[in-house]
Amino acid sequence: AQSVAQPEDQVNVAEGNPLTVKCTYSVSGNPYLFWYVQYPNRGLQFLLKYITGDNLVKGSYGFEAEFNKSQTSFHLKKPSALVSDSALYFCAVRPSHLAGSARQLTFGSGTQLTVLP
Amino acid sequence: DTGVSQNPRHKITKRGQNVTFRCDPISEHNRLYWYRQTLGQGPEFLTYFQNEAQLEKSRLLSDRFSAERPKGSFSTLEIQRTEQGDSAMYLCASSLFETSNTEAFFGQGTRLTVV
Numbered sequence: 001a002q003s004v005a006q007p008e009d010q011v012n013v014a015e016g017n018p019l020t021v022k023c024t025y026s027v028s029g030n031p032y033l034f035w036y037v038q039y040p041n042r043g044l045q046f047l048l049k050y051i052t053g054d055n056l057v058k059g060s061y062g063f064e065a066e067f068n069k070s071q072t073s074f075h076l077k078k079p080s081a082l083v084s085d086s087a088l089y090f091c092a093v094r095p096s097h098l099a100g101s102a103r104q105l106t107f108g109s110g111t112q113l114t115v116l117p
Numbered sequence: 118d119t120g121v122s123q124n125p126r127h128k129i130t131k132r133g134q135n136v137t138f139r140c141d142p143i144s145e146h147n148r149l150y151w152y153r154q155t156l157g158q159g160p161e162f163l164t165y166f167q168n169e170a171q172l173e174k175s176r177l178l179s180d181r182f183s184a185e186r187p188k189g190s191f192s193t194l195e196i197q198r199t200e201q202g203d204s205a206m207y208l209c210a211s212s213l214f215e216t217s218n219t220e221a222f223f224g225q226g227t228r229l230t231v232v
Contacts, residue, residue, distance in 0.1 A: 043123075044223040105221065107159030109157065
């Protein structure tokens with residue numbers, strides 16, 4: 001069975017500093033990996049995905065994520081945090097070889113990012 | 118707005134009552150998903166449709182839960198004889214099944230409170 005771990009419930013960072021939100025995964029075969037962001041009382045918004053190719057993936061709002069197969073990680077990063085980045089961030093995985101069948105996204109428990117002014 | 122739309126946004130119901138939620142996906146999307154999210158947790162998969170066919174149901178989806186997508190467009194999720202443990206955010210998502218790596222787009226959710 002696939003799983004996602006987000007080891008930090010809460011990440012605090014000062015505005016203008018770089019941020020990292022950690023994610024590790026477990027899946028059979030090659031993974032498809034996703035990051036979503038959730039603002040209060042809102043649905044999930046797609047940020048970026050890793051499918052294949054370059055390990056560094058760039059997404060919306062200046063976010064990027066680095067896929068590391070040996071460490072089974074997909075950490076979300078941003079060079080300079082904004083107060084408006086404060087939100088709940090979810091990492092999700094889907095096994096690539098089962099993506100055409102009925103296997104759906106498995107989400108982590110989320111990391112609350114707070115950017116302090 | 119051409120995103121995924123869910124109604125109602127909030128629902129408070131008494132234990133034992135039935136509730137129904139509606140999801141309108143992005144118009145050209147042929148896949149539609151239901152997820153449940155409880156406080157402090159990530160979304161958990163409930164069920165999904167490809168067009169009007171319900172292709173998979175999670176074991177989380179008890180017999181009190183039923184979902185339909187009769188014309189392959191909007192979907193409804195009904196919970197019968199609600200219990201306090203059903204209190205959660207119910208999220209709908211849709212995607213276009215062209216390739217296996219297509220991302221899903223989520224609605225704003227329906228927050229259910231069972232009192």
